[in-house]
Amino acid sequence: QKEVEQNSGPLSVPEGAIASLNCTYSDRGSQSFFWYRQYSGKSPELIMSIYSNGDKEDGRFTAQLNKASQYVSLLIRDSQPSDSATYLCAALIQGAQKLVFGQGTRLTINP
Amino acid sequence: DVKVTQSSRYLVKRTGEKVFLECVQDMDHENMFWYRQDPGLGLRLIYFSYDVKMKEKGDIPEGYSVSREKKERFSLILESASTNQTSMYLCASSSAGTRNGYTFGSGTRLTVV
Numbered sequence: 750q751k752e753v754e755q756n757s758g759p760l761s762v763p764e765g766a767i768a769s770l771n772c773t774y775s776d777r778g779s780q781s782f783f784w785y786r787q788y789s790g791k792s793p794e795l796i797m798s799i800y801s802n803g804d805k806e807d808g809r810f811t812a813q814l815n816k817a818s819q820y821v822s823l824l825i826r827d828s829q830p831s832d833s834a835t836y837l838c839a840a841l842i843q844g845a846q847k848l849v850f851g852q853g854t855r856l857t858i859n860p
Numbered sequence: 861d862v863k864v865t866q867s868s869r870y871l872v873k874r875t876g877e878k879v880f881l882e883c884v885q886d887m888d889h890e891n892m893f894w895y896r897q898d899p900g901l902g903l904r905l906i907y908f909s910y911d912v913k914m915k916e917k918g919d920i921p922e923g924y925s926v927s928r929e930k931k932e933r934f935s936l937i938l939e940s941a942s943t944n945q946t947s948m949y950l951c952a953s954s955s956a957g958t959r960n961g962y963t964f965g966s967g968t969r970l971t972v973v
Contacts, residue, residue: 783961792950792964793903837903839961846891846910846958852902 751776753840755851764860768825770836772851775819778843782814784823785837787853793837797823828858863887866951866965873972879938881968883951889963890956892934894918894926896947897967903950909934941972 752775762768774782781800785793799805799812799821811824821840825832835855839848867882883892893908895918905918907926915926923945927935934953938945948969952962 781959781961785961785964792967793962795961795963798961841958841961846954846956847893847905847908848958848962850903852900 751779751840751842751849753838753849753851755836755838755854757852758855759857760854761857761859762828764828764830764858766828768828768832768856768858770823770825770838770854770856772821772823772838773819774821774838774840774849776840776843776849777816777819779840780843781841782812782821783839783841783848784810784812784821785839785850787835787837789834825856830858830860832856833858864951864953864963864965866949866968868968869966871968871970873938873941873970875942875972877938877941877972879941879970879972881936881938881949881951881970883934883936883953883965884932885934885953885963886932887953887955887963888931889953890931891954891958892928893952893954893962894924894934894936895950895952896920897950898947906936938970943972946970946972 784797787793797812813822835853837853838851894906909928925937951965
């Protein structure tokens with residue numbers, strides 16, 4: 750069973766600080782990874798994808814991938830109350846066309 | 861510009877009813893998926909389809925069936941609704957290979973009474 754593990758939280762971060770969200774995956778063959786943001790009562794929205802080892806930056810968001818350690822992370826700089834949501838990590842299963850999702854980490858940004 | 865459309869945002873159905881959840885995408889995606897999401901259980905894959913008239917069971921197909929007669933439309937059918945099928949249902953689509961991830965619909969909150 751291919752798995753993606755996340756700390757369910759809740760993770761509480763003060764406004765303006767860096768929020769760090771972490772994820773590990775079991776399928777060593779996975780090559781593509783995604784971070785989704787899901788507001789309460791809404792559907793998941795793709796915010797970052799990463800395919801290569803290292804960092805990928807998009808505005809206040811940075812995704813990090815370490816394939817040797819099977820570890821993916823998402824950093825949110827200058828956290829805003831509007832960043833309060835559940836963040837889902839997903840990995841593309843090798844040889845398939847479907848994603849495996851973690852349980853999600855609930856993030857709260859405190860003003 | 862809505863790209864994955866689920867026909868209903870909220871539905872209330874009675875136990876034993878046959879329920880149809882419709883999903884339409886306008887991105888010419890090959891792959892379509894149905895998930896349900898419950899608190900503490902995360903996203904669970906019900907069925908998926910990589911092509912027209914093709915379907916594959918996901919992790920929890922019992923009590924459900926699907927239909928994909930056209931590339932853009934993927935329907936989820938609850939043959940005889942039960943209270944344990946009360947959930948948020950999410951449709952998603954992706955291009956071949958899923959290299960760019962999924963695009964989700966807005967979801968259908970189904971309550972079976």
